[in-house]
Amino acid sequence: MLKKVCVCLLTGAVALSSAACVNNGTEKPSNKVTQNATHEKTSKDSAYKPIFKNSLFFGDSITEGMIDQELIEDKNIIADKGKVTAIAIEEDINKVIEKKPEHIFMSFGTNDLLMPMDLEGKPIENPVKFSTDNYSKLIQKIKEKLPNVSIHLLSVTPVADKVLQEHPQYKHIDEYNVKLKELAKAEKAEYIDLSPIFEKNKDLHDQDGVHFKANYYKLLLEQLKGAVK
Template sequence: MKKMIMILLLGSLTLSLAACGNESAGPQQPTSTAQGQTTDSKGLTETPYQSIYKDSVFVGDSITEGLSFHDVLKEGNVLAGAGKTAEFALEDINELTERNPKQVFIQLGSDDILWPTDNPKEYSIQNYVKLIGLIKEKLPQTQITLLTVTPVTAEAVKQEPRYNNISDYNQGLKELAEKENIGFVDLSPLFTSGSDALYDSDGIHFKPEYYTKLLDLLKDQVK
């Protein structure tokens, strides 16, 4: 009787081990990612915004640079830097051409209106025209959209009165977009009551929350 019990136990154990072996040898289940996330061609995780704007490039100054600084978009989708003006952006045309985006969003002007010249707006718009012309030449299939310069807080205006010229500068951008037959988006809807909470301590740059609101506003511009 004892011998029979031992045989039954050994048989049961053998069947269990075989089942485990077959289970481990089977296909692996895909690893799930957080809700709304996808993976790119290299298997790297993408946020919804990175996926939506994967074929876009944002050209601009330090305010635009916040998109990648705060990891809202990947660095490859942002071509910006502190102190960038429309004139300096002309130097990036080869890099932009190499990236070959479907959409280019341009947000320059925060530094342009501070440029030490007799008429900063006129000087900046002239360089904007050159930049747009080069993009049309190098990337004829690319959609171009101009974004308005973001306002600053009252305290920032007090520190730098030339920021009072932002509204006039933005009007110039709107007229330029109409003349060049390109896209134009007014960002003023983002700055309603309570929007001061979006600003960083200097009253000019922004916290990460601003950039998600920005990208939500621009979704309809992406083909």
């Protein structure tokens, strides 16, 4: 059971901040940066559904945006707005295990970097270490029940310059990805660097500068499909 705590993702003079209280796991941390994205729909495209039929996409609202695109089945996605690794440990492990996937594509970190305190209300001095430590626990708990599952850790995606100016915590994204790559090696998982998508394609961000337009998700699945073959 989660203790009743207040997980503030953004603080002080940040105009987009809001306090989200976690009460017995029934409410999730939220912030307007992650909540206000509008995910454009693409036309129905079933080409990816058979490719990823035995896969699970597990993450936060960026992953949740895949639901709107109808590129893969909804049952192959476990994702929520404002989700952080610490709460995923508390809420989602059984859901993941019940799916019995062959592949899990995990995408966390965007919200973790904004957390000023942990679920006990204690200040987080090093958000990168705090998050990757929880990421490790999350992987280990899943592999205890699904020892043969292939886990793929997706790099944290970049934010637009305007977001970086408003939320300087995101300057740690590159550092986070370095540690995530090290974590993947330690946990015998695959680290997948998504930076080539952004090097080759411009204007992928939605208006909020954190989430993505519809065309991003096809580019993402194109890159990931090789991991399941």
